[in-house]
Amino acid sequence: MIRTGRKARVSRLAVPLVLVPALALLAAGCGSDDDTATAAPSASATASxxxxxxxxxxxxxxxxxxxxxxxxxxxxxxxxxxxxxxxxxxxxxxxxxxxxxxxxxxxxxxxxxxxxxxxxxxxxxxxxxTNSLEIAVPADNPAKIDEIGDLDEAGVKVALCEAQVPCGVAATTVLDKAGEKVTPVTYGADVKAVLTSVSLGEVDAGLVYRTDVASADPKKVIGVEIPADVNAKTxxxxxxxxxxxxxxxxxxxxxxxxxxxxxxxxxxxxxxxxx
Amino acid sequence: MTRARREARVRAPWPLAVPAALATVFLLFPLLALIIRAPWESLPDLLTDPSTRHALWLSVRTATIATAICMVFGVPLAWALSRASFPGRDLIHALVTIPLVLPPVVGGVSLLLVLGRRGIVGRHLDNWFGLTIPFTTDAVILAQIFVAMPFLVLSVEGALSAADQRFEEAAATLGASRVTTFRRVTLPMILPAIGAGAVLCWARALGEFGATITFAGNFPKTTQTMPLAVYLAMEVDPEKAIALSLVLLSVSIVVLVALRGRWWNSRQAQGIV
The missing domain is CATH 3.40.190.10 (Periplasmic binding protein-like II)
Structure with missing residues (x-):
């Protein structure tokens, strides 16, 4: 009795156990198929x-x-x-x-x-x-950030890069030069993590590179310039x-x-x- | 319930012994490496560093709160899944275990979509109450509850299904209400399973990384838990990352010891999960 019960349970489990990785492989395979399809003609064009x-x-x-x-x-x-x-x-x-x-x-x-x-x-x-920093804010700019001086206002949620990451080092320089004491709500592991927090609207502002603002969707993220005299060049x-x-x-x-x-x-x- | 029957131990034939030995080495060697490469001399300094203390305290605090909340909501859920009859029970049973197999970072993204400042529910929390969840310690706890609750639910539900229902039936025939039966008969029977489930749940919450960094962010003292601290330390100071990892390894060993009655004895282990 117990034996058969167990067996039935195993075989029921076995189906998804085999199917799931198989589907995953299939999905991964489909993706790489495209790559080889595009790579193949160029490779054959120059046989050498x-x-x-x-x-x-x-x-x-x-x-x-x-x-x-x-x-x-x-x-x-x-x-x-x-x-x-x-x-x-x-x-x-x-x-x-x-x-x-x-x-x-x-x-x-x-x-x-x-x-x-x-x-x-x-x-x-x-x-x-080279690059310099810019303030990235969500497109509707909920905290009405117009200049670097607005970042230390109460209730403004700011994201910065981790202090050891280059954009974090630059952010510290900029905030020091501007005389701003900003306590962020989060430290991003890299600059794109900060940009994501801004584009999702989870923070009111983030210090990122100007190129990151340029690369972001203008419907989601807009930039607020930081004056050259307080900016940091990397x-x-x-x-x-x-x-x-x-x-x-x-x-x-x-x-x-x-x-x-x-x-x-x-x-x-x-x-x-x-x- | 014929637990007393013992299986006969035999010498393992090599086609089974070799892979088994390799698997053992593979599972244990990385942990051994952590101990071998540990910076023993600087260890006291690294571990008494305020940032380490903050991360450890935050982790222990949030994991404990998360476990308590999981017990308050998870035990009734396990009971409902095991004893109650309601439409779609099998489906719900399958769905509540999703976080168990879901990559935690996906959980973090989903939580952000619901409870983020622009999330389906979070938007209203922000507008009506000025309440924002992401980047707070509450977010850390919510992320931990999301990933850890199924561990508790499955443990408790397994014990409920294995428990002898005749005791509950007897209580009912003697006139006890369902709530009284649960409180006086069922609960004492499954108490060990709740304990084991809570320990598992706590360990899982303590190790939570993906959902936390996505949903709760990373800020010392409020959201930077031990796993986040390990990950970030690895980028600047690998020795510190090893030291922090050792702390988490020790905690895991303590958890294993706490569960020894259930896991070291494989016969009894069938009672849970």
């Missing part, structure tokens, strides 16, 4: 091109521009695949120094780049862009990593970011020149 794969670790604020640059780079170098991992530069620097396999590192701060260089994982980074260095298994492609990608084509994409997104 060997498949190259590089992984680029880039600051969260570079999400949109580097995704575009990656596609352009892939188009210019048939058979090459560029995979990105976007996160806080501080987190990426830590990952690289812990041995994460990667080919290129693009940081939103010289400090995190120096950490990677000092650990012996790269040499000779090049600055390719520079973005890029480098090919020593542990790269495809140093040639890694260097080619770095060169592409530094090229006129690369600069054009960055400038259009609102990044400043590297000086």
């Amino acid at each position: 091109a060997e498949p190259h794969k590089i992984t680029v670790l880039a600051a969260a604020s570079l999400t949109e521009t580097f995704t575009t640059l990656g596609k352009q780079f892939e188009a210019a170098h048939p058979g090459t695949t560029v995979t990105f991992s976007f996160a806080a530069s501080s987190a990426l620097a830590q990952q690289i120094n812990s041995g994460a396999p990667a080919d290129v590192f693009a940081s939103a701060s010289a400090k995190n780049m120096t950490e990677v260089v000092d650990a012996g994982n790269a040499t000779g980074p090049t600055t390719f862009a 520079s973005y260095p890029i480098v090919a990593l020593k542990e790269s298994k495809d140093a040639e492609t890694a260097k080619a990608f770095v060169d592409y970011v530094l090229s006129a084509d690369g600069t054009k994409v960055l400038t259009e997104a609102g990044f400043g020149p590297a000086k």
Whole structure:
């Protein structure tokens, strides 16, 4: 009696146990099918091109521009695949120094780049862009933020980046210069986390890069300028990593970011020149 | 209830012994590594750091409150699922266990859609009462309740289903009301299961990360719980992340010891879950 009861229960469980992963695999498979379909013709067009794969670790604020640059780079170098991992530069620097396999590192701060260089994982980074901060507010601006001085008013919910993340360091500089004592309600793990809190309307304002405001949906997020005299300028260095298994492609990608084509994409997104 | 029957122990044949041994190594080695690589010299400093104390205290406090709330609402739910008859019982039974298999970060997104400042319910809370939930300690507790409640419900419901209903029937024939029967007969019978479920629920709440960082945000003292502190410390100071992880590992071991009667003895374990 008990035996049969148990058995029935097992087989009932077995169906979803097999089905669920199978469906997940199917869904994942459908996604990658598209990729191969688009990649295949370009690969066959230049039969000589060997498949190259590089992984680029880039600051969260570079999400949109580097995704575009990656596609352009892939188009210019048939058979090459560029995979990105976007996160806080501080987190990426830590990952690289812990041995994460990667080919290129693009940081939103010289400090995190120096950490990677000092650990012996790269040499000779090049600055390719600069950026500055802006106040991002939800499109309906519920707290009526018109200037940086409004951020410390009572009841204004502000999101900032974690203090160790480049945008958090910049935010501290800006608030110090402006003489504002702001207690945020949350610290985002990277700049995009702050931007999301703003675009969802969960906070009244967030300090992000001006390029993040530019990349956001204007129906959801609008920017409030921070005057140049209190703003903080950050520079973005890029480098090919020593542990790269495809140093040639890694260097080619770095060169592409530094090229006129690369600069054009960055400038259009609102990044400043590297000086 | 023939628990006394003991199975015969045999020597494991190699096709079973080898994978079993590998599985054991795989499960235990990472925990061992945590102990091997722990920064023992700087450990006292790292653990007495005010930020660690705040995170630990916040975690313990929120997990305890969340567990208490889970018991107040979860035990009646388990009773209803096991004893009451109402339409769609099987469906509800399946649905309440969703958070058990749902990635917690999805739970966080869902909570934000309901209780966020622009959420379906949260919008009105904000307009009518000026009440905003995200980025508060309340949000941490709500996220923990969401992910941990099914652990309690399943434990208690399992015990209710396994319990001998004749005692309840006897109480009813003697004139006890349903509430009295529950309070005087059912509850004492399932008390051990409630305890075990509460411990599981508490441990799950303590470890909650995904729903918390999405729904409650991350701010020291109000929403930065231990798992968040571990994650963020890993980005700047891996030694601190290891130290914090050790604290959570110790808590897990304590939980295991607390449940030893139920889990170390596999025969009895069938009583729960």
